[in-house]
Amino acid sequence: MTEIVRVGILEDNFSMRAHFSKIVARSEKLSLAFAAETLLEARQMYQAHPSDICLVDLQLPDGSGLDFVADLQETKKTKALILTVLGDKVSVLAALQAGAQGYLLKDTPPSQIEQAIESVMCGDNPISPQAATHLLALLKTTAETEPLLPAAAESTITPREKDILVMFSRGLSYQETADVLEIKLNTVREYTKSIYRKLSVHSRNEAIFEALQSGLIDINP
Numbered sequence: 001m002t003e004i005v006r007v008g009i010l011e012d013n014f015s016m017r018a019h020f021s022k023i024v025a026r027s028e029k030l031s032l033a034f035a036a037e038t039l040l041e042a043r044q045m046y047q048a049h050p051s052d053i054c055l056v057d058l059q060l061p062d063g064s065g066l067d068f069v070a071d072l073q074e075t076k077k078t079k080a081l082i083l084t085v086l087g088d089k090v091s092v093l094a095a096l097q098a099g100a101q102g103y104l105l106k107d108t109p110p111s112q113i114e115q116a117i118e119s120v121m122c123g124d125n126p127i128s129p130q131a132a133t134h135l136l137a138l139l140k141t142t143a144e145t146e147p148l149l150p151a152a153a154e155s156t157i158t159p160r161e162k163d164i165l166v167m168f169s170r171g172l173s174y175q176e177t178a179d180v181l182e183i184k185l186n187t188v189r190e191y192t193k194s195i196y197r198k199l200s201v202h203s204r205n206e207a208i209f210e211a212l213q214s215g216l217i218d219i220n221p
Contacts, residue, residue: 004029004030004031005029005030005031005052005053005117005118005121006030006031006032006033006049006050006051006052006053007024007030007031007032007033007051007052007053007054007055007117008033008034008035008036008042008045008046008049008051008053008054008055008078009021009024009032009034009035009036009054009055010036010039010042010054010055010056010057010060010065010068011035011036011037011055011057011083012037012038012057012059012060012061013057014037016057016106017035017037019110020035020055020083020113021035022110023110023113023114027114029118030114030117033045033046033049033050033051034046034048034049034051037061038060038061038062039060039062039063039064039065039067039068040062042054042068043068043071046071046078050077050078051078052077052078052079052121053078053079053080053081053117053120053121054068054072054078054079054080054081055081055083055113055117056068056069056080056081056082056083056100057082057083057084058082058084058086058091058095059084059085059086065082065084066094066095066098068080069082069095069098069099069100070098070099072099073098073099079101079120079121080099080100080101080102081100081101081102081103081104081116081117081120081126082095082100082102082103082104083104083105083106083108083113084103084104084105084106085105085106087105087128087130087131092131096205101120101125101203102116102119102120102124102125102126102127103126103127103128103131104116104126104127104128104131105128105130105131108128119173122173122174122175123174123204124173124174124204125203125204125205127171132171156198157195157198157199157211157216160181160191161191161194161195161198162211162216162217163181164177164181164188164191164192164195165195165207165208165211165216165217166217167180167181168204168207168208169208169211169212169217174188174189174192192204192207195207199211
């Protein structure tokens with residue numbers, strides 16, 4: 001990530017909005033596009049000041065942050081990182097299904113929030129440990145009840161691609177995966193494109209889901 005990333009904030013609590021704004025302001029890699037208090041305000045501000053990523057709260061005085069995530073999905077230009085106090089299963093799964101690229105709790109340390117923003121812009125999907133627990137539980141349940149992937153799809157996944165999937169399931173970024181497997185970052189990206197194509201998915205979370213569901217990788221690495 002070399003260009004300055006424009007960050008929008010949708011947070012109704014004044015103190016938290018100021019807190020997130022300071023995190024953005026102190027980074028040389030980020031710039032604040034807007035900081036909105038309500039869903040309506042965010043929609044208006046986004047039109048005037050488009051952003052590359054938005055930090056979105058779920059509970060708002062005039063609706064749900066997921067409605068704004070849906071707006072961002074339609075633009076196909078702006079990513080969404082949820083920052084909320086809600087760590088329950090329903091909220092986590094609803095946010096990911098709505099298209100959010102990451103899910104963190106508000107008590108996440110500032111340095112980790114900044115890192116998560118950068119990770120999302122690099123194509124990763126940062127998820128808080130509490131949210132990840134719900135997601136893995138769902139994957140395990142689905143793997144036990146749903147049919148596996150077609151044998152043809154399983155047989156075409158190479159051993160190295162399985163290694164990539166295992167690293168992703170452990171929460172490693174593209175660069176961390178490259179370091180652990182001692183291969184180039186671009187090589188990881190090429191393998192990832194191949195995995196997406198073979199599993200008919202479009203994100204890391206979907207790839208991990210399908211790999212766990214089919215038994216390609218173990219849920220307990």
